[in-house]
Amino acid sequence: MKRTLLILLWMVVCIPLGAQITHRDSVLTQARYLKSIYRTDDAIDMLSTLVQPGAMDDAVLSELADCHFQSGDYESASGTYFLLSSRAPDNILYKIRLMQAYFRLKAFPQSVQAGRDILQLDSIPAVVSYVGDAFRQMEQADSALWYYRKALALKPMNESVVAKAVNILITKADYDGAVAVMEPFLSEDPDNTAIAPLKGLALYRKGDYEGAVQAFQRQEDIGNDSYPIHYYLGQSYWHTQVTYRAEKELIAAWQIDSSDVNLAYSIAAVKLEAYRSFDKEIKPWLDKAWEMIQPDPALASRIQQQYGLAYYRRQDSWDKAIEHYKEAYRYNPKFISALSTIAYCYEVKKDYKQALQWYEKYLEVARPGTQGYEFATKSVTFLKGELFMEEP
Numbered sequence: 001m002k003r004t005l006l007i008l009l010w011m012v013v014c015i016p017l018g019a020q021i022t023h024r025d026s027v028l029t030q031a032r033y034l035k036s037i038y039r040t041d042d043a044i045d046m047l048s049t050l051v052q053p054g055a056m057d058d059a060v061l062s063e064l065a066d067c068h069f070q071s072g073d074y075e076s077a078s079g080t081y082f083l084l085s086s087r088a089p090d091n092i093l094y095k096i097r098l099m100q101a102y103f104r105l106k107a108f109p110q111s112v113q114a115g116r117d118i119l120q121l122d123s124i125p126a127v128v129s130y131v132g133d134a135f136r137q138m139e140q141a142d143s144a145l146w147y148y149r150k151a152l153a154l155k156p157m158n159e160s161v162v163a164k165a166v167n168i169l170i171t172k173a174d175y176d177g178a179v180a181v182m183e184p185f186l187s188e189d190p191d192n193t194a195i196a197p198l199k200g201l202a203l204y205r206k207g208d209y210e211g212a213v214q215a216f217q218r219q220e221d222i223g224n225d226s227y228p229i230h231y232y233l234g235q236s237y238w239h240t241q242v243t244y245r246a247e248k249e250l251i252a253a254w255q256i257d258s259s260d261v262n263l264a265y266s267i268a269a270v271k272l273e274a275y276r277s278f279d280k281e282i283k284p285w286l287d288k289a290w291e292m293i294q295p296d297p298a299l300a301s302r303i304q305q306q307y308g309l310a311y312y313r314r315q316d317s318w319d320k321a322i323e324h325y326k327e328a329y330r331y332n333p334k335f336i337s338a339l340s341t342i343a344y345c346y347e348v349k350k351d352y353k354q355a356l357q358w359y360e361k362y363l364e365v366a367r368p369g370t371q372g373y374e375f376a377t378k379s380v381t382f383l384k385g386e387l388f389m390e391e392p
Helices: 003-015 017-036 040-048 058-071 074-087 091-105 108-119 125-139 141-154 159-171 175-188 196-204 207-221 227-239 243-256 259-271 278-293 297-314 318-331 338-349 354-365 369-391
Strands: none
Touching: 017 040, 017 058, 040 058, 058 074, 058 091, 074 091, 091 108, 091 125, 108 125, 125 141, 125 159, 141 159, 141 175, 159 175, 159 196, 175 196, 175 207, 196 297, 227 243, 227 259, 243 259, 259 278, 297 318, 297 338, 297 369, 318 338, 338 354, 338 369, 354 369
16 A cells, blocks of 8 residues: 555656646546445545645545545544635535534534534525534533524424424423424424424423323324323323223333333322222232332442441441441341441440440351451450440
8 A cells, every 4th residue: 555655646746747637637536436435545545645735636635525524534524624614615515514523523612613604604404403403412402492493494394403492492391382383393294203292292291181182192093102102191191080091001101111110100000099909900010110119239239338338448437337338238148247347336436235246146147267257256255345344
């Protein structure tokens, strides 16, 4: 590859101007072909031979920038497109690519600025939406919403932009505002499976459960069998006291996704309201919910052990250390060293009765001959002596 590059460079220097132009066009054609079959690294190598210090060739730079972009090297792409944009300020394509490259680099403020530069030349709805996306990534919801509204004014039937704007409004608890954004779209496409469920969600969050039932039931009727449809339709029926329908929909949701503890609880609660058998129908769902909120015992024990160790090392928080070591042992009864540690903490606190009890618990389960066993045995002897001296 290096030898090939040296030959090409020699050709650029030594071949007459007319031949150089022909050579340039040939290299560009070959590089474009390599790019078209996704051999972008080879295309970049070829194009690099045409880049000469002090002599800018925009066509070559444009192909080079596009190769960098296609290969995912957005750092190089953004630098090259920035240079091209500076040389051709009215070229919208360069600015769009620059905006996209900045976005993919997560350089969102620069992406916003590049987008604004484009909008000074042309009000392109996709670019307006892109700027809104950048603001949303920066968690500037109000600015994102402003651009989404502007994009919808230019292109009202843009489903993805409607969804983004509505999600922001629902998050802000502006449910009426969310519905208002959706109405123009739904007047043209009332059964849209992306936007109509969002209207149902806005109505549900607002407390308009009758309206939510209508929205979600319509989606189910036209074949939308997704988890959110069954879940929110079930919840809406529950709120409107139609418990038999609520139960049916919530169980349908569970059959799609059984990972939500709130769903298991809701099914149990609906069955309770319907006066179903506790042992056969209600208790199993409550048990599912209870099991789902229990932590992994081994992990919980390790976490509590780290709490305990941290307080133990402070040498001034013995009660806290005792509390967490007890929890660590409760979650994992095989962690017997917690018993001797608890005993030692009590001993340091001069609560000799408690210390003796915990050392004796430890000796009941510890293996004789181990270092811990020997330490606990000596401690028991010492504590019994101290307690004897304390007796009247």
